[in-house]
Amino acid sequence: MAIALYPGSFDPVTLGHLDIIMRSANIFDFVYVSVAVNPSKQPVFSTEQRIRYLQVVTKDIGNVEVVTFNGLLVEAAKEYNAGIIIKGLRAITDFEFEFQMALMNKKLAADVETLFMATNTSYSYLSSSLVKEVAKLGGCIKGLVPPEVHDEIFSQLR
Ligand SMILES: Nc1ncnc2c1ncn2[C@@H]1O[C@H](COP(=O)(O)OP(=O)(O)O)[C@@H](O)[C@H]1O
Numbered sequence: 001m002a003i004a005l006y007p008g009s010f011d012p013v014t015l016g017h018l019d020i021i022m023r024s025a026n027i028f029d030f031v032y033v034s035v036a037v038n039p040s041k042q043p044v045f046s047t048e049q050r051i052r053y054l055q056v057v058t059k060d061i062g063n064v065e066v067v068t069f070n071g072l073l074v075e076a077a078k079e080y081n082a083g084i085i086i087k088g089l090r091a092i093t094d095f096e097f098e099f100q101m102a103l104m105n106k107k108l109a110a111d112v113e114t115l116f117m118a119t120n121t122s123y124s125y126l127s128s129s130l131v132k133e134v135a136k137l138g139g140c141i142k143g144l145v146p147p148e149v150h151d152e153i154f155s156q157l158r
C-alpha cells in the first residue's frame with residue numbers, strides 16, 4: 001500500500017489544492033489530506049471550517065481522508081503509515097523553502113520521502129492568501145475555490 005500525506009494550511013481550500021489532491025488520489029492507494037493546526041499561525045478560517053470544506057470537496061473521492069496535524073510533519077506521516085509527503089510546487093518562489101524542508105524532513109526521518117507535484121498551469125498563480133485578499137476587497141473568487149464551498153467562503157471573507 002502506497003500511502004501519502006498531503007499537508008497544508010488550506011485557509012481556505014482552493015482549486016489548486018483540489019487539483020493536487022485528485023492527481024495524488026490517482027497515483028496512491030490512499031491520501032491523507034492533513035490540515036495544519038499551528039497555534040502560532042492565525043488562520044482566517046477555523047480548523048473545523050478548513051476540515052469541513054476539504055471534506056465537502058473530496059466526498060466523492062473514495063481513497064482520501066481529511067485529518068489534522070500539529071507538531072512535526074514526519075511524525076504525522078508515521079502516525080498514518082504514510083511513506084510519502086506530497087507538496088505542490090507553483091513557482092520558483094515555492095522551491096527554496098520547500099527544498100529546505102524536504103531535506104530537513106529527510107534528516108529527521110530517512111524512510112519518509114517528499115514528492116513534489118507541479119501545479120496545474122491553470123492554477124499556478126493561485127494561493128489561499130490571494131483568494132482572501134481579492135474577496136476582502138470585493139473581487140470575484142469564482143473559479144478559484146471549489147464551487148460547493150464558494151458561497152460560504154466568500155461570505156465569510158467579505
Ligand atoms: N495553486 C497551487 N497549485 C499547486 N499546489 C499548491 C497551490 N497552492 C498551494 N499549493 C500547495 O499546497 C500545499 C498547501 O498549501 P497551503 O495551504 O498554502 O499551506 P502551507 O501553509 O503549508 O503553505 C503546499 O504544498 C503548497 O505548495
Ligand SMILES: [Mg+2]
Pocket residue numbers: none
Ligand atoms: Mg502556502
